[in-house]
Amino acid sequence: MIGSLSGAVELGLLYSLMALGVFITFRILDFPDLTVDGSFTTGAAVTAIMISHGNSPWLATLVAFASGLAAGACTGLLHTKGKINGLLSGILMMIALYSINMRIMGKPNISLLGVDTIFASISPLVFMLIVVIIVKLLLDAFLHTDLGLALRATGDNSRMIRSLGANTDSTTILGVSLSNGLVAVSGAFVAQQSGFADISMGIGMIVIGLASVIIGEAIFGSGSVFRATLAAVLGSVVYRLVVAFALRVQWLDASDLKLITAIIVIVALVLPTARRSVKARSAARRRSLELAAAAAAPKQGGVR
Amino acid sequence: MLELSQVSKLFNPGTADEKIALTDIRLKLAPGDFVTVIGSNGAGKSTLMNIISGVMKPDYGEVLIEGKPIHALPEFQRSRWIGRVFQDPMAGTAPRMTIEENLAMAYARGKPRGFRLGVNRSKRAMFREQLQRLGIGLENRLRAKVGLLSGGERQALSLLMATFTKPQILLLDEHTAALDPARAELITRLTDQIVRDLGLTTLMVTHNMEQAIRLGNRLIMMDKGRIILDIPEERKRHLTVEQLLGEFEQISGHQLSDDRIVLG
Ligand SMILES: Nc1ncnc2c1ncn2[C@@H]1O[C@H](COP(=O)(O)OP(=O)(O)OP(=O)(O)O)[C@@H](O)[C@H]1O
Numbered sequence: 001m002i003g004s005l006s007g008a009v010e011l012g013l014l015y016s017l018m019a020l021g022v023f024i025t026f027r028i029l030d031f032p033d034l035t036v037d038g039s040f041t042t043g044a045a046v047t048a049i050m051i052s053h054g055n056s057p058w059l060a061t062l063v064a065f066a067s068g069l070a071a072g073a074c075t076g077l078l079h080t081k082g083k084i085n086g087l088l089s090g091i092l093m094m095i096a097l098y099s100i101n102m103r104i105m106g107k108p109n110i111s112l113l114g115v116d117t118i119f120a121s122i123s124p125l126v127f128m129l130i131v132v133i134i135v136k137l138l139l140d141a142f143l144h145t146d147l148g149l150a151l152r153a154t155g156d157n158s159r160m161i162r163s164l165g166a167n168t169d170s171t172t173i174l175g176v177s178l179s180n181g182l183v184a185v186s187g188a189f190v191a192q193q194s195g196f197a198d199i200s201m202g203i204g205m206i207v208i209g210l211a212s213v214i215i216g217e218a219i220f221g222s223g224s225v226f227r228a229t230l231a232a233v234l235g236s237v238v239y240r241l242v243v244a245f246a247l248r249v250q251w252l253d254a255s256d257l258k259l260i261t262a263i264i265v266i267v268a269l270v271l272p273t274a275r276r277s278v279k280a281r282s283a284a285r286r287r288s289l290e291l292a293a294a295a296a297a298p299k300q301g302g303v304r
Numbered sequence: 305m306l307e308l309s310q311v312s313k314l315f316n317p318g319t320a321d322e323k324i325a326l327t328d329i330r331l332k333l334a335p336g337d338f339v340t341v342i343g344s345n346g347a348g349k350s351t352l353m354n355i356i357s358g359v360m361k362p363d364y365g366e367v368l369i370e371g372k373p374i375h376a377l378p379e380f381q382r383s384r385w386i387g388r389v390f391q392d393p394m395a396g397t398a399p400r401m402t403i404e405e406n407l408a409m410a411y412a413r414g415k416p417r418g419f420r421l422g423v424n425r426s427k428r429a430m431f432r433e434q435l436q437r438l439g440i441g442l443e444n445r446l447r448a449k450v451g452l453l454s455g456g457e458r459q460a461l462s463l464l465m466a467t468f469t470k471p472q473i474l475l476l477d478e479h480t481a482a483l484d485p486a487r488a489e490l491i492t493r494l495t496d497q498i499v500r501d502l503g504l505t506t507l508m509v510t511h512n513m514e515q516a517i518r519l520g521n522r523l524i525m526m527d528k529g530r531i532i533l534d535i536p537e538e539r540k541r542h543l544t545v546e547q548l549l550g551e552f553e554q555i556s557g558h559q560l561s562d563d564r565i566v567l568g
């Protein structure tokens with residue numbers, strides 16, 4: 001039990017960089033970016049091919065980051081300069097990346113067993129804890145710089161930030177690019193930890209990322225940038241704990257996970273809107289009762 | 305300071321709903337001019353503002369600031385010279401960001417945005433000082449999310465954000481129209497005070513006739529995409545609302561129709 005618990009935490013940290021990437025597009029830019037499914041695999045593919053050809057795992061991870069940045073920049077360009085709908089830009093890039101990933105790997109699966117990865121000498125849990133804390137704090141700092149503020153405003157009120165002199169096309173491209181860079185690094189670490197890269201390992205990543213962000217916000221809040229990024233990281237860990245727990249349930253199969261994840265996201269998306277409309281309706285009802293009472297009052301006064 | 309020559313703008317050219325928004329607009333503002341703009345619904349006032357600020361490009365004609373033609377530049381590049389306040393109080397601020405972060409973004413107007421901290425101690429002190437001038441207590445709420453502010457407070461903040469970097473041109477498009485009378489009066493007072501203090505060259509669209517006469521040193525009247533009357537300071541000082549409306553009817557041949565009109 002302890003073993004599977006620490007295993008879940010480890011996985012949560014490995015995937016939390018991906019969750020931070022999804023947080024940047026989904027929450028900060030308000031841009032539903034589906035590139036993630038492709039760029040996660042790209043990160044894994046680049047790392048696996050480079051390491052298995054004898055390159056340093058550190059260099060491989062760095063190149064994975066760069067390839068994620070490039071993939072994201074393409075999506076950003078399609079959306080801003082090509083004026084293609086955001087969802088569609090991401091889907092197009094995701095499909096394109098499938099072929100590109102296949103080209104990179106040369107075959108659907110690359111094993112890293114018996115080759116030295118970053119985790120050959122460091123425990124993944126400790127290493128990821130350090131990396132995730134550093135990345136989170138760097139991201140927080142960035143989001144408080146002049147450029148970071150412009151990025152946040154692009155998702156919050158793009159008309160305003162344009163009138164204050166920021167090129168929102170550039171900030172969008174920057175944000176989507178950075179997001180996919182983080183996603184690719186997450187893929188790079190996952191490949192090294194699990195000992196393989198697979199062409200289909202990115203499928204459903206976007207939903208897992210969304211689930212992590214949403215679970216994190218629900219439990220840990222999102223009042224400030226510091227809180228929100230922390231929530232994305234912890235949300236990823238909680239998600240893996242939920243998964244570990246679900247896998248112990250007798251009548252659930254591992255293949256049911258995607259369905260469970262989708263349900264978590266659906267519930268989390270529907271609940272707030274539903275709660276708001278119920279609240280609004282009861283407020284409207286109370287107010288109209290008040291108004292009716294106020295209208296009736298003078299009449300009663302007249303009867304005496 | 306600001307010059308428009310022969311500016312024209314058509315919407316949906318060549319279709320059934322072709323709309324002439326501006327025709328042959330010629331306008332020249334001297335430094336420090338504070339011009340109020342009135343006109344019917346659809347007269348082209350907002351279009352004029354959008355063409356100066358770069359939200360739209362003119363189909364024909366030129367826009368110059370300090371003699372430099374700027375009509376080919378995109379909006380974000382013109383913002384170096386132009387401050388704007390929109391009619392919608394929600395439009396000028398970012399709700400999920402704090403007051404000080406919003407001010408920091410306005411402070412970075414016209415400068416390259418890099419990896420410098422948006423809000424540091426010295427900027428915060430400066431923001432606090434600026435907010436004090438508004439006199440509505442925002443200086444004590446620097447870290448509050450702007451989404452929590454009332455419409456009037458947000459509009460006061462927008463006004464400060466548009467002006468405190470002293471842009472060459474200030475554009476105000478019915479920026480008090482969405483507020484209740486008391487708050488509208490507050491924003492009007494602040495506008496007058498800030499524009500005078502900083503000597504900003506200003507173009508202000510208003511639907512309040514009394515305000516249009518009382519504020520500024522010049523008044524222009526628009527109708528059907530044209531400037532039909534340009535009243536200089538000496539005449540404006542003695543003008544009444546009745547005279548103004550009469551003059552409009554006489555020149556345009558119809559009554560001034562504005563769904564938000566306020567006479568005084
Ligand atoms: N984006 C657009 N597409 C098509 N027509 C437009 C567009 N914007 C404005 N128009 C039309 O151009 C004309 C001028 O509009 P504009 O908004 O400049 O008027 P206005 O003087 O600001 O009016 P109001 O007092 O109602 O704000 C109107 O007839 C309007 O319908």
Ligand SMILES: [Mg+2]
Nearest residue numbers: 349350351477
């Ligand atoms: Mg208008």
